[in-house]
Amino acid sequence: xxxxxxxxxxxxxxxxQALNQDPVNVKAYTVVIDEPKGLSIWTGDARVxxxxxxxxxxxxxxxxxxxxxxKAIASGSKNKPAYYKHNQPKQSHFVEATALKxxxxxxxxxxxxxxxxxxxxxxxxxxxGVLNYDIKNDKIIASKSKNDTQRVKFKIKL
Numbered sequence: 790x791x792x793x794x795x796x797x798x799x800x801x802x803x804x805x806q807a808l809n810q811d812p813v814n815v816k817a818y819t820v821v822i823d824e825p826k827g828l829s830i831w832t833g834d835a836r837v838x839x840x841x842x843x844x845x846x847x848x849x850x851x852x853x854x855x856x857x858x859x860k861a862i863a864s865g866s867k868n869k870p871a872y873y874k875h876n877q878p879k880q881s882h883f884v885e886a887t888a889l890k891x892x893x894x895x896x897x898x899x900x901x902x903x904x905x906x907x908x909x910x911x912x913x914x915x916x917x918g919v920l921n922y923d924i925k926n927d928k929i930i931a932s933k934s935k936n937d938t939q940r941v942k943f944k945i946k947l
Contacts, residue, residue, distance in 0.1 A: 811840035817849070837861065840878035841883070845904045856859060863891040877924065882911035886922070895921060898924040906931075 818833025828850060831837075835849040846863035853859060865871035870887040877884055889904030902908060902920040908929065909915075917931040 791942040813837065815849075827855075829853075835863075841874075843872070843874040844891065846871035846891070857897050860895060861893045863893075865891075867905070870905065873902075875924070877927065882920070885909045888920070888922070900924065917926055 795861065815831060815835070817831035817835035820832070821830045821832075823829070831849045831851070832847065834845075836843070836845040836851060837914050844861060844863050846865045847869060848864045850862045850864075851858055852861070856891070863871035863873070865887075870889055871891040873884075873886040873891050873893070874885050876882075877891070885898065886902050886908040888902035888906040892901040892903070894900070900922040902922070904918070905916075905928075906918065907914065907916045908920050908922040909923060910929070915929055915931050919931070921930040922928070923930075923931075
């Protein structure tokens with residue numbers, strides 16, 4: 790029973806940190822909760838939805854400190870990459886992204902996409918080995934992959 794309450798408290802704190810106060814819904818086939826480490830691991834078609842924010846992957850790890858979510862890591866595969874979608878207040882279109890690994894830093898309002906990273910913002914699209922998206926400042930920084938196999942590409946409609 791305590792673990793269910795912890796999940797509820799963690800998700801409520803996640804909701805309060807997000808851009809709006811919508812409830813957080815999490816679905817997965819399996820969840821492992823490690824209270825002392827402040828970590829919950831959701832596996833099997835895991836999906837987190839809060840308002841217009843969606844994060845889905847084969848595995849999502851949610852880290853919290855004192856029942857306050859600090860970070861979420863979504864891990865996918867080549868066949869089924871991790872997925873991020875969010876409607877930003879400054880944008881008229883959704884921001885959508887895929888990568889092998891997506892890390893969402895809740896406090897910083899920052900998303901890091903690693904491995905075959907793609908991000909679409911309205912009619913603009915970016916891809917590279919690593920993409921960093923600063924939600925708060927609406928800023929994208931793209932980098933090549935460490936092994937130089939993925940160069941940065943972008944398409945912008947003016």
